[in-house]
Amino acid sequence: MENLFIAATPASPEVNFDFQTHTLSLKGESYPENAAVFYGEALTRLRKYLNLCEDVDITVNVALTYFNSSSTKILFSIFDALDEAAQRGNRVAVNWFHDEDDDTILEFGQELHADFPTLGFTDHITTNG
Amino acid sequence: MTVITNTSIDTEYGAFFAEARERNVIFYYVGYFSQNIIAAMSDAVRLQLAVSGADGGTRRKLFSSFVEMAQNIVHYSSDALTPPTQDDGQLRHGSVCISRVDDHYRLICSNPVATARVEQLRATLEPLRTMTLDEIKAAYRETLRAETPEGSKGAGLGFLTMARDASAPLEYHFQPIDADPVSTMFQLVATI
Numbered sequence: 657m658e659n660l661f662i663a664a665t666p667a668s669p670e671v672n673f674d675f676q677t678h679t680l681s682l683k684g685e686s687y688p689e690n691a692a693v694f695y696g697e698a699l700t701r702l703r704k705y706l707n708l709c710e711d712v713d714i715t716v717n718v719a720l721t722y723f724n725s726s727s728t729k730i731l732f733s734i735f736d737a738l739d740e741a742a743q744r745g746n747r748v749a750v751n752w753f754h755d756e757d758d759d760t761i762l763e764f765g766q767e768l769h770a771d772f773p774t775l776g777f778t779d780h781i782t783t784n785g
Numbered sequence: 786m787t788v789i790t791n792t793s794i795d796t797e798y799g800a801f802f803a804e805a806r807e808r809n810v811i812f813y814y815v816g817y818f819s820q821n822i823i824a825a826m827s828d829a830v831r832l833q834l835a836v837s838g839a840d841g842g843t844r845r846k847l848f849s850s851f852v853e854m855a856q857n858i859v860h861y862s863s864d865a866l867t868p869p870t871q872d873d874g875q876l877r878h879g880s881v882c883i884s885r886v887d888d889h890y891r892l893i894c895s896n897p898v899a900t901a902r903v904e905q906l907r908a909t910l911e912p913l914r915t916m917t918l919d920e921i922k923a924a925y926r927e928t929l930r931a932e933t934p935e936g937s938k939g940a941g942l943g944f945l946t947m948a949r950d951a952s953a954p955l956e957y958h959f960q961p962i963d964a965d966p967v968s969t970m971f972q973l974v975a976t977i
Contacts, residue, residue: 725942
């Protein structure tokens with residue numbers, strides 16, 4: 657399956673879905689005008705990829721410094737799809753990065769962890785600034 | 786041609802600048818909003834907040850509410866230069882203002898909405914005003930898991946995000962526009 661790479665802009669993250677190495681990364685800011693439009697292709701490709709995964713180790717890196725409300729909704733859909741793949745026997749390891757004083761992103765990560773217990777979840781604190 | 790002298794600058798604009806200073810306005814924009822304009826304003830707002838000495842948590846909450854307000858204008862203002870069917874690259878009119886009030890920051894946004902939408906907005910906003918922070922967080926979690934409401938581009942989470950980040954209940958006001966009865970001016974205030 658062909659990899660997906662979208663370069664970052666000031667208001668949208670770098671999307672790097674390396675399906676060959678089973679490493680999926682989101683990095684940067686996320687407040688595109690229309691999150692459903694921005695993430696549409698990425699979500700479609702992700703679901704196709706996950707459907708093909710059997711007994712695979714998948715690594716997911718989320719290092720978003722800010723995401724708006726509509727991006728939050730999309731992130732939830734992404735984790736929902738990952739959770740489904742994990743329930744079918746794949747192993748999904750999530751690395752969740754946030755600034756040390758960013759309680760909103762910390763709490764959202766904890767919530768995802770609680771909601772989707774089949775996902776391996778590691779919280780990483782990045783240095784402020 | 787009218788010659789502008791130092792005296793007339795002061796007469797015409799002195800009161801405006803004095804009022805802005807007195808009210809501790811740290812950011813104000815009125816005009817058309819696009820995604821590019823919001824990204825540029827975001828830079829300006831972040832810089833202002835960084836030099837203002839607010840702590841990291843407050844700055845993040847302010848920034849978050851600022852983006853939600855600005856994007857609400859791009860999505861929902863009824864004064865649009867782009868067709869209503871367009872879901873990206875939109876241009877719509879409104880204003881945002883950030884000022885310091887005592888120990889808090891106050892964000893105000895304003896834009897016209899269709900008068901037909903007023904009751905729906907009121908029904909969404911009014912319950913948020915009496916909810917505790919825990920209730921707001923619970924409603925947020927529930928909305929996050931629900932299907933996106935029809936006609937919503939923000940997943941219905943925008944007002945809940947602002948209510949969660951605010952230190953006081955959200956305030957709102959609807960002002961009829963006499964010259965254009967199908968439109969109503971909508972104002973929303975978040976105190977962080």
